[in-house]
Amino acid sequence: MPQGTFLRLLVFFLGPALLVYSVFSIYPLLATILNSLYSHQRDGSYLWNGLGNFQTLLFDPTWSVPFWNALKNNFIFFLIHMCVQNPVGLLLAALLSLPRLRFRATYRTLIFMPTMLSVVVIGFAWQLILSPLWGIAKMFLQTFGLGFLFAPWLGLESSALITVSLISVWQFVGIPMILIYTALLAIPDELVDAATVDGLNQFQAFVWVKLPLIWPTIGLVSILTFVNNFNAFDLVYAMKGALAGPNFATDIMGTLFYRTFFGNQLQLGDPSMGSAVATMMLLIILIGVMAYLFLVQRRIQRYSF
Amino acid sequence: MAEVRIENLRKSFGAVEVLKDIDLTVEDGSFVVLVGPSGCGKSTLLRSIAGLEPVSGGTITIGGRKVNDLPPAQREIAMVFQSYALYPHMDVAANMGFGLRFARTPKAEIEARVAEAARILQLEPLLKRRPRELSGGQRQRVAIGRAIVRKPQVFLFDEPLSNLDAALRINTRVEIAKLHKLLAATIVYVTHDQVEAMTLADKIVVMNQGRIEQQGKPLDLYYRPANLFVAGFIGSPAMNFIAGQVTQGGIDLGPDGAVTLAGLTAAAVGSRVTLGIRPEHVRIADGEGGLRLSATVELVERLGEAGYVHLRLPSGTVAVAEIRGETSLRTGDRTSLALDPTHLHLFGPDGRRMV
Numbered sequence: 001m002p003q004g005t006f007l008r009l010l011v012f013f014l015g016p017a018l019l020v021y022s023v024f025s026i027y028p029l030l031a032t033i034l035n036s037l038y039s040h041q042r043d044g045s046y047l048w049n050g051l052g053n054f055q056t057l058l059f060d061p062t063w064s065v066p067f068w069n070a071l072k073n074n075f076i077f078f079l080i081h082m083c084v085q086n087p088v089g090l091l092l093a094a095l096l097s098l099p100r101l102r103f104r105a106t107y108r109t110l111i112f113m114p115t116m117l118s119v120v121v122i123g124f125a126w127q128l129i130l131s132p133l134w135g136i137a138k139m140f141l142q143t144f145g146l147g148f149l150f151a152p153w154l155g156l157e158s159s160a161l162i163t164v165s166l167i168s169v170w171q172f173v174g175i176p177m178i179l180i181y182t183a184l185l186a187i188p189d190e191l192v193d194a195a196t197v198d199g200l201n202q203f204q205a206f207v208w209v210k211l212p213l214i215w216p217t218i219g220l221v222s223i224l225t226f227v228n229n230f231n232a233f234d235l236v237y238a239m240k241g242a243l244a245g246p247n248f249a250t251d252i253m254g255t256l257f258y259r260t261f262f263g264n265q266l267q268l269g270d271p272s273m274g275s276a277v278a279t280m281m282l283l284i285i286l287i288g289v290m291a292y293l294f295l296v297q298r299r300i301q302r303y304s305f
Numbered sequence: 306m307a308e309v310r311i312e313n314l315r316k317s318f319g320a321v322e323v324l325k326d327i328d329l330t331v332e333d334g335s336f337v338v339l340v341g342p343s344g345c346g347k348s349t350l351l352r353s354i355a356g357l358e359p360v361s362g363g364t365i366t367i368g369g370r371k372v373n374d375l376p377p378a379q380r381e382i383a384m385v386f387q388s389y390a391l392y393p394h395m396d397v398a399a400n401m402g403f404g405l406r407f408a409r410t411p412k413a414e415i416e417a418r419v420a421e422a423a424r425i426l427q428l429e430p431l432l433k434r435r436p437r438e439l440s441g442g443q444r445q446r447v448a449i450g451r452a453i454v455r456k457p458q459v460f461l462f463d464e465p466l467s468n469l470d471a472a473l474r475i476n477t478r479v480e481i482a483k484l485h486k487l488l489a490a491t492i493v494y495v496t497h498d499q500v501e502a503m504t505l506a507d508k509i510v511v512m513n514q515g516r517i518e519q520q521g522k523p524l525d526l527y528y529r530p531a532n533l534f535v536a537g538f539i540g541s542p543a544m545n546f547i548a549g550q551v552t553q554g555g556i557d558l559g560p561d562g563a564v565t566l567a568g569l570t571a572a573a574v575g576s577r578v579t580l581g582i583r584p585e586h587v588r589i590a591d592g593e594g595g596l597r598l599s600a601t602v603e604l605v606e607r608l609g610e611a612g613y614v615h616l617r618l619p620s621g622t623v624a625v626a627e628i629r630g631e632t633s634l635r636t637g638d639r640t641s642l643a644l645d646p647t648h649l650h651l652f653g654p655d656g657r658r659m660v
Contacts, residue, residue: 193357194390194451198404199378212394303393304437 029282035275046272053276063273069248070256071284073161077252078229080165081172086221088169089176094206096177097184108181112174119171123238126167130154154239157249164250168235172228176221183217184210216300223292230285233258253281306491307368307381307458308333309354314363316349323349325515327363331459331508336485336492338502340538341512347495348463350512354493355384355461368458378408383452384461387468389444391436391451398423398432401451415454422453425487442473449484462494466501478504499539503527511535528648533656536581542613544650545587545624547580547598556580556651560619564596564644566651578659581650584613587626589634590643600624602638607631616642 039049057063092111096104114122129137132152141150153163187210195205233254236244242264244251259267261274309331316324323346331337339347352358354365356377365372372380391400401422402415410418423429426446436444445465452460465481466474482505485492496502502509503523510520511534518538519531530536536544549558551573555565558580590597600616603623612628626642634640651659 188388188390190386190388190390191392193352193355194384194386194392195403196357197355197377197382197384199376199407204407209392301394 032275032278032282035272036279038272040270040272049272053273054280057273057276057280066248066251066256067277067280070251070253073250074230074232074252076161077165077168077232078226080162081169081225081229082222084166085169085173086176086218086225089173089221090180090218092173092177093180093184094210096181098202108178111177114171115174117171119234120238122167122171123235127154127239130163155246157246160240160246160249164236164239167239168232171235175224179221180214180217183214187213213303216302219292219296219300223289226288226292227285230281230288253277253284257281306334306489308366309459309491309493310364310366311350311354312364312366314350314353314365315361316346316353316358317361323515324353324360327517329510329517329520331491331493334489334491335507336494336505337508337510338506339493339495339510339512340497340499340502341518342538343497345512346515347512351384351461351463351493351495354380354459355382356380357384378404381455381458382461383455383457383459384463385448385452385465387464389436389448389468391444391447393436396433396435397428397439397447397450400436400447401454404451404455418454418456419450422450425453425484426450441469442477445469445477446480449481453488458491460490460492462492464496465494466496466498481505499541503539509539511538513538529658530581530650531658533579533581533652536650536652536658540583542584542625544581544583545622547582547618547622547624548620549578549580551576551578558598558620561622562598562619564598566646566649573659577654579652579656581652582644582648584625584627586645586648587624588643588645589614589626589628589632589640596644596646596649597641598644599639599641602634602636602640604636605632605634616640 036053037048037050038046039052040046057067095101096108101107129135130153132138132150132155138147138150141147151159153159191209192205195209200208230253232252236250236252236255237258240250242255242259244255257274257277258264260277261269261271263269309329311327311329311331314324314327314329315322327350329337329350339350341347349358353360354367356372356375360373367380367382377384392403395403398419401419405415405418419432420429423432426449428443428446428450431439431443431447436447439447445468448465462481466477469477478501481494484490485505494501494505506523508520509523509526511518511526513534519526519535526535526539530539530544533546537546547558547561549556549561549564551557551569552563553574554567554569555563556569556578557563564580598618600618602614603617604615606613606615610629612632614626614628614632614634616624616626618624624642628634653659
């Protein structure tokens with residue numbers, strides 16, 4: 001092929017994708033990182049600040065206390081998803097793939113339904129459900145004589161983050177379920193038959209035969225959870241507002257970034273500090289994904305049947 | 306090894322009966338092959354013996370012990386699956402020893418039995434490999450090895466050769482026959498390949514629509530099929546069937562002519578029958594005689610040492626005749642057929658063999 005033709009083909013096939021990615025993904029990313037190295041002045045001008053913004057963010061108590069708080073909360077948010085959402089998703093997938101289950105499609109649809117709803121709707125609905133004044137959660141518990149268990153979970157510093165996390169788990173549990181369910185369906189029936197002949201019961205066959213074969217999917221689900229959790233913002237914003245109350249108990253990286261960049265109430269928006277927060281988020285996600293790729297992904301074997 | 310006895314076995318999925326009153330005895334140390342068209346229930350029967358399918362009625366006895374309510378692992382059976390069903394995440398040795406591990410067999414014994422099976426099947430160099438690093442034939446041997454280490458009373462094979470290519474299939478078939486002799490094993494083997502059935506079996510069981518049509522030694526089924534179904538199913542190319550009516554001293558084949566036949570009872574006169582004859586018992590021969598039919602050549606298949614001539618009789622029935630060596634026949638030629646009277650099969654209106 002002549003050199004010219006090859007180049008033209010290259011431009012023709014790679015050009016459009018390159019253009020779209022450059023304009024909407026690569027440029028904003030680089031611009032954000034660059035932005036985080038400047039200092040935004042009152043008059044709208046920018047001054048070179050090197051890594052000054054990061055120093056402020058990590059070590060100046062005015063900034064570092066909210067930052068570490070948001071980071072800690074975000075890790076708790078993530079851990080609750082890993083410890084509740086993914087195991088429950090796995091359990092639901094295992095139940096869905098039971099051979100003699102009736103109404104399979106109905107369960108699948110119902111469990112997946114919240115995932116398709118808007119986060120704003122979910123947040124609003126749960127706020128009503130959990131309301132100490134007229135929420136049905138309180139009445140529901142009282143009906144069973146368990147009214148003493150009720151507390152204004154969303155309003156207490158001790159329980160707000162856990163409550164918001166669990167609502168998010170409730171909303172998104174359909175995704176790990178459906179991914180793991182699909183992986184389970186791909187395992188041939190004869191393999192389970194062979195395990196049955198080898199003396200394993202259904203549960204043992206799941207643990208010793210099916211589970212090892214779906215580790216790649218569980219790994220994928222974990223990394224998706226990690227990325228989504230560290231980019232989360234909408235549910236907290238919808239339920240608790242940008243201040244992520246009470247007393248920043250539900251503040252995560254997304255809401256911290258929002259207040260820093262756009263400003264909120266008395267806090268003025270600061271594009272440079274906002275970019276620094278965004279860059280930190282990028283770094284955290286990058287470190288997480290790299291650790292997964294190099295430490296976990298390599299040890300996972302994929303199987304074809 | 307043990308005898309398997311199946312009595313009045315029934316199995317239905319909802320309203321659909323897939324096994325109807327199956328009676329079958331697999332003698333100790335014998336090789337029984339279940340054959341039949343797809344959907345005939347042969348795999349379901351095998352899976353019922355294994356305990357992978359619950360049955361709706363009847364009894365299954367293995368080695369004198371009724372096993373209906375026992376889980377597969379306690380039936381002392383081992384099964385080789387069509388797709389081999391090896392655990393992809395375990396190496397060959399672990400695959401073979403997996404069942405023993407769950408039966409709490411001491412580690413040393415597991416190792417000894419796996420080594421023994423590996424020796425028999427020449428798998429020793431492969432023990433540390435994963436299934437995906439093995440060829441189809443090697444996977445097949447591992448699947449058989451996994452069955453051997455269990456030291457079962459009965460081996461169950463579910464179409465074990467159908468995923469192998471033609472050459473390997475013949476090799477493995479011979480291996481399985483040797484293994485049967487070596488282990489003196491009781492084997493129940495499902496296949497749809499009648500060459501496998503004829504070569505491997507001590508007893509062939511022909512199934513159709515959930516019923517056993519006939520069971521017996523391979524050549525008995527070949528030479529004395531009990532009914533039209535078995536006659537048509539066993540043998541390749543299939544037996545020729547010509548419709549006719551019994552007359553005094555012979556059979557009237559309508560437009561195809563008539564054949565004279567001794568030994569028909571007077572009572573049979575007038576009944577509709579089907580005349581069956583295998584291609585190798587039909588000769589192409591000019592001239593006249595008691596067992597001659599005229600026909601037109603439709604197609605000649607030449608396989609080298611033998612060939613098959615497809616012929617159309619005047620009634621429109623298609624018949625196949627085997628020829629030895631070369632022939633000058635061509636499509637469109639008119640010729641006549643000589644039927645070997647000692648190999649004629651006669652089936653009554655109900656499809657059963659008439660004596």
